Amino acid sequence: MGDFSPTLTQRQAQERTARRVVFVLSALPLVLIIYITAALFTRFWPLLEQYSLWDLLIGTQWYPMQGKFGFLPFITGTLWVTAVGVFLAVPPCLLTAFYLSEYARPLTRVLLKPVLDVLAALPSVIYGVWGVLAVVPFVGNQLRPVFSQYLGWIPLFSSHQPTGYSILAGGIVLAVMIAPFLIAVTYEVLMTAPQDWRLGSLGLGATRWQTIRYVLFRQSLPGILAGVVLGTSRALGETMAVLMVVGNVPQMPRSIFDAAYPLPALIANNYGEMMSVPLYDAALLGAAVLLLVIVLAFNVASTLVLQRVLARR
Amino acid sequence: MSNPHIQVCNLNAWYGSQPALKNINLAIPRQQITVIMGPSGCGKTTLLKTFNRFFELTEGARLEGQVLVDGENIYDRAIDETEVRKRIGLLAQRPTVLPMSIYENVAYGMYIHRMKKNAREYKDAVRHYLELAGLWDEVGKRLHDPATALSIGQQQRLCLARGLAVEPEIILGDEPTSALDPISSQHIEKKLLELKDRYTTVIVTHTLRQAKRLADYVVFMYMGEVVEAGPASQVFNHPQQERTQQYLAGMF
Ligand SMILES: Nc1ncnc2c1ncn2[C@@H]1O[C@H](COP(=O)(O)OP(=O)(O)OP(=O)(O)O)[C@@H](O)[C@H]1O
Numbered sequence: 001m002g003d004f005s006p007t008l009t010q011r012q013a014q015e016r017t018a019r020r021v022v023f024v025l026s027a028l029p030l031v032l033i034i035y036i037t038a039a040l041f042t043r044f045w046p047l048l049e050q051y052s053l054w055d056l057l058i059g060t061q062w063y064p065m066q067g068k069f070g071f072l073p074f075i076t077g078t079l080w081v082t083a084v085g086v087f088l089a090v091p092p093c094l095l096t097a098f099y100l101s102e103y104a105r106p107l108t109r110v111l112l113k114p115v116l117d118v119l120a121a122l123p124s125v126i127y128g129v130w131g132v133l134a135v136v137p138f139v140g141n142q143l144r145p146v147f148s149q150y151l152g153w154i155p156l157f158s159s160h161q162p163t164g165y166s167i168l169a170g171g172i173v174l175a176v177m178i179a180p181f182l183i184a185v186t187y188e189v190l191m192t193a194p195q196d197w198r199l200g201s202l203g204l205g206a207t208r209w210q211t212i213r214y215v216l217f218r219q220s221l222p223g224i225l226a227g228v229v230l231g232t233s234r235a236l237g238e239t240m241a242v243l244m245v246v247g248n249v250p251q252m253p254r255s256i257f258d259a260a261y262p263l264p265a266l267i268a269n270n271y272g273e274m275m276s277v278p279l280y281d282a283a284l285l286g287a288a289v290l291l292l293v294i295v296l297a298f299n300v301a302s303t304l305v306l307q308r309v310l311a312r313r
Numbered sequence: 314m315s316n317p318h319i320q321v322c323n324l325n326a327w328y329g330s331q332p333a334l335k336n337i338n339l340a341i342p343r344q345q346i347t348v349i350m351g352p353s354g355c356g357k358t359t360l361l362k363t364f365n366r367f368f369e370l371t372e373g374a375r376l377e378g379q380v381l382v383d384g385e386n387i388y389d390r391a392i393d394e395t396e397v398r399k400r401i402g403l404l405a406q407r408p409t410v411l412p413m414s415i416y417e418n419v420a421y422g423m424y425i426h427r428m429k430k431n432a433r434e435y436k437d438a439v440r441h442y443l444e445l446a447g448l449w450d451e452v453g454k455r456l457h458d459p460a461t462a463l464s465i466g467q468q469q470r471l472c473l474a475r476g477l478a479v480e481p482e483i484i485l486g487d488e489p490t491s492a493l494d495p496i497s498s499q500h501i502e503k504k505l506l507e508l509k510d511r512y513t514t515v516i517v518t519h520t521l522r523q524a525k526r527l528a529d530y531v532v533f534m535y536m537g538e539v540v541e542a543g544p545a546s547q548v549f550n551h552p553q554q555e556r557t558q559q560y561l562a563g564m565f
């Protein structure tokens with residue numbers, strides 16, 4: 001017995017230290033978020049002393065030299081580009097994931113997986129270059145004329161500018177960037193579905209597609225939605241690739257063929273320049289605060305929605 | 314045998330390069346209970362899976378030969394495997410309920426095949442098949458509870474109801490009672506006996522006593538081959554092959 005007690009206290013001390021270290025480490029992210037928000041907000045404050053938050057949010061004019069700081073074009077730009085990107089990415093990504101998990105032969109899976117991993121690992125500036133060289137001309141020369149000719153009467157598809165630097169180009173680049181992630185998450189979710197579900201359904205004479213549609217999709221929906229939420233968060237903040245193709249014009253976009261200026265692009269393009277303009281620095285950090293708030297709000301809202309979806313079953 | 318329901322001709326099956334079934338020739342009588350017996354790993358499950366085209370779902374599975382159902386080769390290229398699986402239902406070793414309500418589990422197959430015209434008909438049919446599987450009295454009041462809330466024995470009867478609901482001709486059972494408690498096993502056995510003159514039934518079992526209770530016709534397998542097949546009374550009382558005699562005597 002005597003031999004045991006020192007080791008025991010030693011182990012208890014070890015346990016206590018470990019618990020403290022782990023606690024501090026896991027509290028760190030929260031501390032960081034609070035710290036970043038507070039730091040940004042302090043720098044944003046001078047602007048708020050001059051203008052009401054509401055006026056800044058609904059203001060559509062951005063002329064820093066004249067002291068006009070309207071954030072709405074940037075907020076709208078961010079939301080539009082993200083929405084277009086997610087909208088374009090989700091359907092094909094879900095189908096790809098379903099193909100990989102339900103139809104593909106093992107060889108196909110083995111070959112495709114590293115390709116997706118590489119796509120996910122490409123630096124975003126590469127996507128940006130590809131966007132400039134391929135997507136922007138395609139949107140400007142191919143899609144834009146066709147859409148404005150046949151669907152131009154729909155405001156969303158009308159064109160007001162001659163180039164392809166547009167929300168649509170940004171959306172396409174974003175869609176391609178988040179695709180590997182969406183596919184991987186959906187695939188993983190499907191792989192956790194018990195084999196019994198498939199056998200139970202196929203055994204009654206259901207086709208693969210019916211099994212996907214009525215059993216697997218329904219059951220995997222919360223997991224898939226969680227993946228889409230993460231993908232969307234990433235899309236909201238994606239800076240470099242979008243900045244290179246989206247045109248960066250501080251205007252209220254009316255169509256997906258219009259140029260836009262998302263918040264991350266605004267910050268990245270301008271921070272550190274023209275800092276002598278009064279309140280310019282505060283305005284750019286305000287843009288950062290807004291971006292942070294949008295991402296946080298989106299995450300909180302979607303977590304709540306997901307919990308309700310889960311609670312319903 | 315005159316007019317067998319299933320006829321297996323020169324069937325060989327492999328998992329990768331490993332043979333699992335070797336030159337099987339077999340006739341399964343119509344509207345009787347056929348029991349497949351044999352030591353573990355002899356290929357009983359594999360044989361059963363070739364009957365409803367589940368075998369091909371295994372990676373690397375390969376098959377040669379024919380399985381004729383009513384004289385039609387179910388491996389013919391023109392045959393739709395979903396149609397085969399609708400006509401030939403499988404009761405697995407463990408119940409494979411779908412992640413839906415009790416009601417939906419039974420309605421699912423009928424819905425997939427558009428077998429009923431309106432909600433009323435689905436409702437009546439669900440009730441009918443739950444009664445047929447002897448489950449209605451227990452679940453009639455909670456049809457919209459998730460099926461996973463049922464006991465394993467109830468789940469297995471739900472799987473039976475669900476399988477019957479798509480109006481199969483043949484019911485396959487791969488040790489359908491081995492995961493169940495004695496009472497639930499009795500339930501299933503009783504139902505299989507009640508239903509036997511409406512369906513052709515093929516059951517795999519490890520328990521000799523269950524085999525004797527159920528079987529009209531017996532198939533004895535060993536190492537991927539059919540050693541002996543014949544009417545139950547003959548195989549149980551006067552087995553022709555030494556292997557069968559040894560197995561029945563409990564020697565392996
Ligand atoms: N998915 C698989 N992949 C590779 N080999 C398999 C697979 N399933 C079965 N086998 C092999 O095929 C042979 C027959 O297996 P099977 O499951 O048909 O036997 P069984 O008679 O049903 O056995 P048990 O009574 O234990 O269920 C065995 O040697 C087994 O190892």
Ligand SMILES: [Mg+2]
Nearest residue numbers: 357358359487
């Ligand atoms: Mg088996």
